[in-house]
Amino acid sequence: MPKDRSPTRIQKKNRAAILEAALEVFSAHGFRGATVDQIATQAGLSKPNLLYYFPSKEAMFTALLSELLDTWLDPMREINPEGDPLEEILAYVQRKLQMSRDYPRESRLFANEIVQGAPRMLDALSTDLRGLLEEKCAIIETWMAAGKINRTHPKHLMFSIWSLTQHYADFDVQVRMLMGDEDPFDAAPEFLETLYRRMLTPKG
Amino acid sequence: MPKDRSPTRIQKKNRAAILEAALEVFSAHGFRGATVDQIATQAGLSKPNLLYYFPSKEAMFTALLSELLDTWLDPMREINPEGDPLEEILAYVQRKLQMSRDYPRESRLFANEIVQGAPRMLDALSTDLRGLLEEKCAIIETWMAAGKINRTHPKHLMFSIWSLTQHYADFDVQVRMLMGDEDPFDAAPEFLETLYRRMLTPKG
């Protein structure tokens, strides 16, 4: 295992290669379904070499999670309390949809883990996600109280956004199988915009 | 392996116990993450005994899938072309939500499999699901053409219903962690009814 002084050129390169490979393999097969050998092959390194950089398979997984969770939550952080309520929420939906299009592996990584009870992620979630959600829900509630958007259950509203957008990444194979040639991401942005505009525009 | 004449009392009981245990274990850990031993313990039988009833782990899994897929699609089958369009869709949403509440393991079983690319399910899906979806989307399109509900992309509409309802089963741990004491299924029915009513009621 590398000493924890400032990382060498090689350490930086290999750690990055391993985490990229780990993302590829873990997101496709889940933690248990992935093997260290697969990740090693994907990264172009030998298995013992991986275990020189990470003490265990588990450590690779948690390192990957903590590296990604922050970026994953960025779209939500960008919700601006000062902006126009409806437009803020619509923009958030579009950012989340972009994430599903551009980073489907990340989405599936989290999906895999949460569906199985999030045994290795609950702590991180209840730390980082919980607070952020409370904060944004409070904002949404003031918007509702001010009559800027229709009144509804803020948490369920957020869940619905996560669910609808991540569905296109997590259930990609099913969606594509059912849509044939058509690219799901062609119509999805408009569909979701319409949905939330009708849902939230006041005086419905 | 039992002969394929009419099953004995013991065969019926044990096959059922095995499939119930398999559902429990596969839905919690995915195919690769589940072990035959776990299923055996859960079923109260020995490992070789399971393999007396099913030739392989794979066979247990596919038997389970094909047994469940039919019931899983029932709520969609019940959509009635003769009924009131908006009410038919709202009722479908509620049926799906009930499924998530009452059969979360089934939902997670499918979710696990599809997130990982549905390697053992794509055939069944493209046979059973594809046709059913086309049929129901055609109905929805006539409803839209007749101005009974707002015009939108029918397939995306169906995806949205699956996504929103199954989210409460598949991401159960996350949802409950974020909602604290409150039961997600208390507010979900009303939330979803409001959402689809606003989305679909004509002249929005």
Add this chain to the structure above:
DNA sequence: CTTGGATTTGACCAACTGGTCAAACTCACG
């Protein structure tokens, strides 16, 4: 160029896992 730390790996191990099998046991039925 030397040298000591950083990096890499072939060989190996113990635990686990899906699956087999012959022997033992149970049960329905005559």
Add this chain to the structure above:
DNA sequence: CGTGAGTTTGACCAGTTGGTCAAATCCAAG
């Protein structure tokens, strides 16, 4: 009862997998 088919299992096997380690190789700083 007795008997043969139906059922159960302990012992076992081969392949896989996470992880170890000593030896070999590489590399950057003096």
